[in-house]
Amino acid sequence: MQIKEWAARASVRQWCLLGLLMCCFMMAVALYLQYGVGLEPCPLCIFQRVAVISAGVFFLIGAIHNPKHWGGIVYGILALLAVLAGIGVAGRHVWIQSLPPDSVPSCGPGLDYMMDMLPLWDVMSRVLSGSGECAAVEGSLWGVTLPQWTLLGFVVMGVIPVALLIARLKRGASSTRAVGHAS
Structure with missing residues (x-):
């Protein structure tokens, strides 16, 4: 069976399991880098x-x-x-x-401290503005930094809900046409 044929016949469950598999893979890599390699x-x-966990919950x-x-359209x-959202955050990180070193925002308080002391909206805006610790390149693979790999992972993962939506909308349109012809 060709990929295009499978994509047209795949159920919502199959698409969501594929998305969930991608989320599990991305989290496994992140946890390995944190606990196996020691990158905080x-x-x-x-x-x-x-963002990965949120997508994973919807896929699950x-x-x-x-x-x-x-x-299926709602889940997609x-x-x-x-x-x-993950693409936006990863893109911001990249x-x-x-940025040149003199343009990097200064380091601020840690995330735990901000979560304890500030409202959630303020924490989100401060984190998304970035800090010096986010500008540090901790590692790379084949010349690609970890945020760039994560951005690529989100883009690849984004194909799954888009394909699910296209398949569901095509299937819905064909069933609507079939009902209209039967009348």
Whole structure:
């Protein structure tokens, strides 16, 4: 069976399991880098993990539910929103790392301290503005930094909910046409 044929026939469960597998892979790599290699995640890395986990939750619920009609579109949209948030945070991280050293924002308080002392909205805005610790390039593989790999992972993962949405919308349009011809 060709990929295009599989994509047209795949159920919501199959698409969601594929997305969940990608989320598990990304989190496994992140946890290995933290606990196996000893790289501590910066605040932007933690927000990227939140986006991966959020997408994973939507994929998991979609896989368990396996809706037949519009539910697949809802799960696809929710997962896509989580992935787009991850793309935004990872893109911001890549941008901060590309700044010249004299343009990098200064280091601020740690994420734990901010979460204890500030409202959530203030924490999010401070983290997304970046800090010196987010600009540090801790490691790279084949000349590609970890935030760049994460951005690539989010882009690849983004294909899954988009393909799910396209498949569901095509299937919905063809069933609507079939009902219209039967009348």
